[in-house]
Amino acid sequence: MSTTADETKKVEAQLIPIYIMGKQYEVPESLTIMKAMEYSGYKYIRGCGCRGGVCGACSTVYRKAGDYKIYSGLACQTVVEPDMYLTQIPFYPALRATFNFEEMQGKPEEIFGLYPELFRCVACNLCTKICPMDVEVMDYIAALKRGDILAAREISFDCIQCGLCASRCMGELPQYHIAQIARRLAGAFLTPKAEHLKTMVANIDTGRYTEGLDSLKAMDLDMLKTTYSDREMEPAVAGDDWTPKENSNL
Amino acid sequence: MKISYYPGCTLKTRAKNLETSALAAMDALGLEVEELTRWNCCGAVFSLADDDLIHIVAPVRDLIRVKESGHDTVVTLCSMCYNTLARANELMKTDEVKRKTINDFMDEEPDYAGEVRVYHLLDFLRDEIGWDKLKEMVKKPLTDLKVAPYYGCTLLRPADVAIDKPDNPRILHDFLSALGAEVIDFPGALQCCGTYQILGNPEAALSASKDILADATGHGAEALALACPLCDYNLGHKQDIMMTKYDGLKEVPIYYFTQLLAVALGLSSDEVNRFDINRESAKQLLESKSLIA
Numbered sequence A: 001m002s003t004t005a006d007e008t009k010k011v012e013a014q015l016i017p018i019y020i021m022g023k024q025y026e027v028p029e030s031l032t033i034m035k036a037m038e039y040s041g042y043k044y045i046r047g048c049g050c051r052g053g054v055c056g057a058c059s060t061v062y063r064k065a066g067d068y069k070i071y072s073g074l075a076c077q078t079v080v081e082p083d084m085y086l087t088q089i090p091f092y093p094a095l096r097a098t099f100n101f102e103e104m105q106g107k108p109e110e111i112f113g114l115y116p117e118l119f120r121c122v123a124c125n126l127c128t129k130i131c132p133m134d135v136e137v138m139d140y141i142a143a144l145k146r147g148d149i150l151a152a153r154e155i156s157f158d159c160i161q162c163g164l165c166a167s168r169c170m171g172e173l174p175q176y177h178i179a180q181i182a183r184r185l186a187g188a189f190l191t192p193k194a195e196h197l198k199t200m201v202a203n204i205d206t207g208r209y210t211e212g213l214d215s216l217k218a219m220d221l222d223m224l225k226t227t228y229s230d231r232e233m234e235p236a237v238a239g240d241d242w243t244p245k246e247n248s249n250l
Numbered sequence B: 001m002k003i004s005y006y007p008g009c010t011l012k013t014r015a016k017n018l019e020t021s022a023l024a025a026m027d028a029l030g031l032e033v034e035e036l037t038r039w040n041c042c043g044a045v046f047s048l049a050d051d052d053l054i055h056i057v058a059p060v061r062d063l064i065r066v067k068e069s070g071h072d073t074v075v076t077l078c079s080m081c082y083n084t085l086a087r088a089n090e091l092m093k094t095d096e097v098k099r100k101t102i103n104d105f106m107d108e109e110p111d112y113a114g115e116v117r118v119y120h121l122l123d124f125l126r127d128e129i130g131w132d133k134l135k136e137m138v139k140k141p142l143t144d145l146k147v148a149p150y151y152g153c154t155l156l157r158p159a160d161v162a163i164d165k166p167d168n169p170r171i172l173h174d175f176l177s178a179l180g181a182e183v184i185d186f187p188g189a190l191q192c193c194g195t196y197q198i199l200g201n202p203e204a205a206l207s208a209s210k211d212i213l214a215d216a217t218g219h220g221a222e223a224l225a226l227a228c229p230l231c232d233y234n235l236g237h238k239q240d241i242m243m244t245k246y247d248g249l250k251e252v253p254i255y256y257f258t259q260l261l262a263v264a265l266g267l268s269s270d271e272v273n274r275f276d277i278n279r280e281s282a283k284q285l286l287e288s289k290s291l292i293a
Ligand code: FES
Pocket: A047, A048, A049, A050, A051, A052, A053, A054, A055, A056, A057, A058, A059, A074, A075, A076, A077
């Protein structure tokens, strides 16, 4: 076979060794852990969701050669490194307390009652160290111990509930579930209500948008596409007072 | 001088009256304190097992936060927090081997070697303001108020963190004298209130607390002053149970020393003193002496 001068040059991927659950694989160096696992022949039926770093399904722990530290990352976001030893921990069992939200009042004692193990925290900080989202997990647990639900809500905001914190906890706390109830109580009882939301819900209830929705539903696919692509868009540079010309549905 | 203030969890939940009165009083005294922006529970009880270092991690972490904030002094109000922080600090200062173990374990934090000075508000007032000066700053002397100073355990034991002579303390006496109160000395001042036994062995704790209250009133006290939320829980909040259980036990209001300080400095508002968290008799007694309106 002869090659022609104009044949596109093939770019060779640099292969690096990684260890998945202890077995060595050679994978292209630019892949994420998730893609490297697929490249190595693994097929995901769990442990993979959004592939965008928000669902928390793909948490992974790994070590590097000659380093005692445990590292963590989201498989869909973290790029492989030579000689990394990894395993995915897509789920970690953690007790989630059941409660009737209608009966809650937004008091710290309610959280203490549902999760008394909160007070087993010894501030070892292993939860914070493992968190792939860099949430200060121990700090929100500390905030809850002193009844500060709003601070816990704030600090835990980036949690994607992957559960790695619970896997490392020497007090056996289900931190991410505790943070979730803190955020729910904060939202329902401790922060100002969004007044415009009430108006919006009332508008929906009175049928203000029924006609518009019905007309969309009646459209065929092409019509829908044109309606979508021809819609009025907010200009890239727009003042705060910009509103669309067609605003009958606002 | 800028000083860090470590509140502790109980002051944010059940003992808000200790915090609100102290902060207002410190402000009136011109003491600039800044609550740590990050802090965790100190662990409340200093672990007595010699090799139980994991329970030293929490208080040391708080001391590192003080250092990080650029301050070299931390003031606490709760005697238990004081005790835990001060003992952890002593250990980090004096025990080279344990210091290294703890610093190695907390490899995400800067190393710590006991650089911060841990104060309780009482010895801080004594050392930084002095009783004479405090007396001058009093606007509403607590004249005729017969108060028994109750020390409990954790301000005085063990000796290396005691804020005064462990067997013959005067600090709370002197403090109350500076406020103009009539100080009632009584032997129970150094007895243990029963602490956590109130959960596991309530009979023992109630009996210990009853003895303290009976001793104080027997010596003519109208009220007790203390610094510990757990002592307050046993001596104050459990008083109704004790009065039904033990014949002849008299009602006696319990104050945080900071509430008496605030009142003596002329800070008599409800927001400052939060007497609603005390026994009802606490506010009534001060009203009857015209110390608050
Ligand atoms: S797959 Fe959703 S975070 Fe990685």
